[in-house]
Amino acid sequence: MSVATTPRFKDNVHEALQDERLQRALRHSDNFVSGRAAAAARLPEFEALRDSARAIKDHTLAHLDLYLQAYERKVAESGGHVHYARNAVEANAIVLDLCTRRGARAVTKGKSMISEEIGLNAALEAAGIEAIETDLGEYIIQLRGETPSHIIAPAIHLSKADVEAEFRRAHRDLPAVRDLSQPEQLLAEARAILRDKFFSADVGVTGANFLVAETGTSIIVTNEGNGDLTQILPKVHVVVASLEKIVPTLADAAQLLRVLARSATGQDMTVYTTLSTGPRRPGDPDGPDEYHVVLLDNGRSAMLGSQFEDMLRCIRCGACMNHCPVYHAIGGHAYGWVYPGPMGAVLTPSLIGVAKGGQLPNASTFCGRCEEVCPMRIPLPEMMRHWREREFERRLSPVAARSALRLWGFFAKRPALYRVATDLMMRALHLAGGARGRFSWLPFAGGWTRYRDLTAPQGATFQSRWRAKSGSVR
Amino acid sequence: MDEAVNPPPRVGLFVTCLVDLMRPSVGFAAVKLLEEAGCKVIVPSQTCCGQPAFNSGDRATARAIARQTIEAFATCDYVVAPSGSCAGMLARHYPGLFIDEPEMAVKADAFAAKCCELASFLVDRLGVTKVSARYEGVVAYHDSCSNLREMSVAGQPRKLLASVEGLRLVELNEPDACCGFGGTFAVKYGELSDAIVAKKSAAVAASGADTLLAGDLGCLMNIAGKMQREGRAVKVRHVAEVLAGLTDDPPIGESAAGAKP
Numbered sequence: 028m029s030v031a032t033t034p035r036f037k038d039n040v041h042e043a044l045q046d047e048r049l050q051r052a053l054r055h056s057d058n059f060v061s062g063r064a065a066a067a068a069r070l071p072e073f074e075a076l077r078d079s080a081r082a083i084k085d086h087t088l089a090h091l092d093l094y095l096q097a098y099e100r101k102v103a104e105s106g107g108h109v110h111y112a113r114n115a116v117e118a119n120a121i122v123l124d125l126c127t128r129r130g131a132r133a134v135t136k137g138k139s140m141i142s143e144e145i146g147l148n149a150a151l152e153a154a155g156i157e158a159i160e161t162d163l164g165e166y167i168i169q170l171r172g173e174t175p176s177h178i179i180a181p182a183i184h185l186s187k188a189d190v191e192a193e194f195r196r197a198h199r200d201l202p203a204v205r206d207l208s209q210p211e212q213l214l215a216e217a218r219a220i221l222r223d224k225f226f227s228a229d230v231g232v233t234g235a236n237f238l239v240a241e242t243g244t245s246i247i248v249t250n251e252g253n254g255d256l257t258q259i260l261p262k263v264h265v266v267v268a269s270l271e272k273i274v275p276t277l278a279d280a281a282q283l284l285r286v287l288a289r290s291a292t293g294q295d296m297t298v299y300t301t302l303s304t305g306p307r308r309p310g311d312p313d314g315p316d317e318y319h320v321v322l323l324d325n326g327r328s329a330m331l332g333s334q335f336e337d338m339l340r341c342i343r344c345g346a347c348m349n350h351c352p353v354y355h356a357i358g359g360h361a362y363g364w365v366y367p368g369p370m371g372a373v374l375t376p377s378l379i380g381v382a383k384g385g386q387l388p389n390a391s392t393f394c395g396r397c398e399e400v401c402p403m404r405i406p407l408p409e410m411m412r413h414w415r416e417r418e419f420e421r422r423l424s425p426v427a428a429r430s431a432l433r434l435w436g437f438f439a440k441r442p443a444l445y446r447v448a449t450d451l452m453m454r455a456l457h458l459a460g461g462a463r464g465r466f467s468w469l470p471f472a473g474g475w476t477r478y479r480d481l482t483a484p485q486g487a488t489f490q491s492r493w494r495a496k497s498g499s500v501r
Numbered sequence: 502m503d504e505a506v507n508p509p510p511r512v513g514l515f516v517t518c519l520v521d522l523m524r525p526s527v528g529f530a531a532v533k534l535l536e537e538a539g540c541k542v543i544v545p546s547q548t549c550c551g552q553p554a555f556n557s558g559d560r561a562t563a564r565a566i567a568r569q570t571i572e573a574f575a576t577c578d579y580v581v582a583p584s585g586s587c588a589g590m591l592a593r594h595y596p597g598l599f600i601d602e603p604e605m606a607v608k609a610d611a612f613a614a615k616c617c618e619l620a621s622f623l624v625d626r627l628g629v630t631k632v633s634a635r636y637e638g639v640v641a642y643h644d645s646c647s648n649l650r651e652m653s654v655a656g657q658p659r660k661l662l663a664s665v666e667g668l669r670l671v672e673l674n675e676p677d678a679c680c681g682f683g684g685t686f687a688v689k690y691g692e693l694s695d696a697i698v699a700k701k702s703a704a705v706a707a708s709g710a711d712t713l714l715a716g717d718l719g720c721l722m723n724i725a726g727k728m729q730r731e732g733r734a735v736k737v738r739h740v741a742e743v744l745a746g747l748t749d750d751p752p753i754g755e756s757a758a759g760a761k762p
Binding site: 037040041044352353355356357389390391392393394395396398399412414415416417418419420424428432435436438439440441442443445446449452453461462463464465467472473474475477478479480481482483484485486487488489490492493 | 516518520521522523524525526528529544546547548549551553554555556557558559560562565566569573646647650651677678679681682683684685686687688689690691692693694695696697698722723725726727729730750751753754755756758
């Protein structure tokens with residue numbers, strides 16, 4: 028699994044906020060918000076579709092064992108193989124074994140967050156096998172040695188100029204006079220380089236948006252068509268996917284597709300929706316000789332039946348991060364592991380442990396916009412609160428925060444004492460700050476006053492004034 | 502109306518800890534609005550809704566405070582708070598705190614059903630359509646996240662503001678974006694909170710408003726504190742103050758001496 032910098036989240040935040048290049052790029056990330064709103068508004072049944080999408084996944088998760096068996100049987104019937112991987116190490120070993128058995132030297136890859144989760148590229152490179160990302164965004168960040176900063180737009184932290192600079196550095200034969208100022212020109216340049224790679228690859232690895240139990244089919248959605256070339260041209264197609272990607276039927280997958288792109292990019296459909304079932308059959312014009320599915324657990328089965336089961340409904344549209352004030356401020360890398368934004372704040376502690384990932388569910392204002400736009404109606408804020416509860420129970424939260432909470436709780440549970448103590452304190456603070464009406468600095472309030480002025484209280488508390496006025500506080 | 506047949510509703514004011522401690526004038530504005538709408542207002546002894554504990558993962562403390570609040574307001578027909586955040590805690594989260602305590606859960610459900618945010622209580626439950634107040638100014642109304650998403654409060658305060666003489670209402674760009682307060686988040690992740698509120702401050706400045714109002718004192722203190730640190734001269738008040746016509750007290754973070762921002 029890739030190394031997490033999540034424990035130093037606050038440092039990551041600081042660096043992200045100081046990074047002017049990143050901040051400029053983040054300013055342009057609002058298009059997803061207006062796109063989703065327009066797509067949802069165009070479809071009268073959108074809210075009803077969200078309900079049925081949730082029901083489909085809830086049903087599947089309740090009978091996951093059944094559907095996994097059905098799926099495995101169908102894949103086998105179509106001539107493919109399903110491999111179960113309990114964790115990242117096992118998943119990488121399975122893919123590596125499939126590659127070495129075919130003597131593979133180059134592997135093309137469609138976009139896959141699961142391959143990021145297990146660190147597949149590093150595992151392939153360590154075995155001397157070249158891994159080539161073919162999604163444009165993934166290709167760019169691979170050149171830069173970076174990880175995705177967004178689950179559907181991996182290079183969203185970069186500007187056009189950044190991409191041009193990277194291509195000029197990496198593509199040795201690129202003439203200096205060639206104009207690369209437009210996105211189409213950058214795309215054409217990447218396509219020209221990738222074309223040869225598609226033909227020379229021995230194995231193609233893709234992820235899956237859905238795995239259909241009824242037919243043993245894997246479905247990917249892309250906008251560039253790179254996924255199709257990845258899975259059709261090489262001799263071996265390997266799908267790496269996590270086990271909650273299962274849906275019962277093609278009709279179910281079709282329902283989920285109706286909310287997926289609309290929630291993600293605001294498109295009614297992605298440009299390509301590709302279904303693949305087993306290897307090439309006699310008479311097929313193209314397709315791989317071998318078809319394998321590596322089904323990854325990596326902590327997910329432990330989420331079944333827990334407070335975090337709802338998270339397994341996630342279809343990775345990215346709407347939650349597109350609408351998140353925290354993600355908007357810092358981008359995806361600051362989250363420190365594979366999955367950023369609200370879905371990452373819930374999923375990361377599940378997969379790498381709350382001791383390492385606990386910062387993320389704490390770094391939320393609970394503004395609720397993520398839950399409002401989640402097509403699967405996942406109660407993300409509620410689950411972040413569950414993580415805070417686990418942290419509190421295990422005494423993992425910072426000592427200062429715990430002490431402050433305990434002191435506050437002592438008074439808040441004793442109304443009479445609270446009334447007298449707060450009244451005295453507010454009168455004193457009013458005298459201290461009253462002349463100006465606010466404080467620029469106050470002991471123990473640095474987390475606030477370092478960035479903002481702090482309002483001074485008006486003096487006696489409301490309850491004390493009300494009592495004095497009417498005597499009617501019981 | 503004949504009071505013997507139809508006694509005025511007995512409304513318990515959940516004043517909220519921030520208003521109680523920082524800005525009592527908002528509490529008095531709420532009382533005036535409720536009384537003018539024909540309510541009998543009482544103020545049971547109270548502390549806080551328990552949200553700081555609840556959102557910090559300390560369920561036991563949150564539950565103890567919830568129990569105490571439910572008991573304190575037992576005799577009220579309604580419980581009204583000048584805050585979407587605290588009203589949301591009472592109305593949306595108290596019941597969940599007692600899922601393993603059936604007797605208390607019933608009480609919490611009944612309690613939650615009578616809890617309401619101030620502006621929506623006036624408009625939706627009492628049918629108030631206008632207030633008698635005057636305020637000269639260009640006003641932007643900020644939707645707090647809990648009002649907007651937890652309590653479905655957005656049109657009600659705007660409707661009442663439209664009836665204030667002399668007041669012109671403008672809308673903020675990205676009205677549904679969070680201000681970055683988030684309770685203890687503002688202090689625990691101060692730098693992050695600051696980056697978020699900076700955007701809200703810029704949106705307020707760009708709106709051309711000379712006054713910013715909202716229904717949650719937490720957001721207001723956050724936005725006022727940021728705007729004052731940036732030297733922006735916008736007056737910040739709780740919406741209840743303007744609706745009640747009680748604007749003699751200086752705006753949030755300013756003094757009677759009229760300290761320059």
